[in-house]
Amino acid sequence: MLGLRLELMVLMVAEVIALRYYRAVRDGSGDRLASEVAGRILADERRHVPFHRDRLRESFRPLPAVVRAGVRPAWWTLMLGACAVVVWDHGSALRRFGVPRAVFAADVAGLFAAVTGEVFGAGEAGTLTPPPGAPGGRRAVHGGGSPPGGAGGRA
Numbered sequence: 330m331l332g333l334r335l336e337l338m339v340l341m342v343a344e345v346i347a348l349r350y351y352r353a354v355r356d357g358s359g360d361r362l363a364s365e366v367a368g369r370i371l372a373d374e375r376r377h378v379p380f381h382r383d384r385l386r387e388s389f390r391p392l393p394a395v396v397r398a399g400v401r402p403a404w405w406t407l408m409l410g411a412c413a414v415v416v417w418d419h420g421s422a423l424r425r426f427g428v429p430r431a432v433f434a435a436d437v438a439g440l441f442a443a444v445t446g447e448v449f450g451a452g453e454a455g456t457l458t459p460p461p462g463a464p465g466g467r468r469a470v471h472g473g474g475s476p477p478g479g480a481g482g483r484a
């Protein structure tokens with residue numbers, strides 16, 4: 330059985346990819362119902378990321394720096410592999426949603442860089458926080474973009 334830390338690391342990869350994917354569906358499907366459903370899923374996923382981040386941050390903090398330094402590139406490798414599969418398998422759908430493969434991959438990498446920075450960073454976590462109305466947090470989870478038809482921040 331996988332340890333909780335590894336399970337959360339794997340889940341985080343899925344969460345980060347989902348953030349960008351459901352944003353693409355929400356903003357680019359052209360279907361009101363699909364957009365609404367994707368928006369709700371996206372809002373739900375945004376609450377998961379800070380939770381996983383906080384748990385992983387706590388979990389990695391006591392480990393030696395050399396261990397953390399080794400885990401980080403392995404985690405990136407997992408994420409890049411998963412992202413490549415999604416980009417390959419869902420590339421035509423992403424393109425229909427107005428998100429070219431390269432843009433999707435770059436956005437996911439940016440999100441994941443923020444996550445890993447906060448999980449392994451020496452400072453206080455703060456970039457990836459729960460949405461307004463949820464407990465805790467100061468700043469927005471990236472990956473939400475603007476709501477359909479609207480400008481501004483994330484939900």
Ligand SMILES: [Fe+2]
Pocket residue numbers: 344373374377
């Ligand atoms: Fe989730």
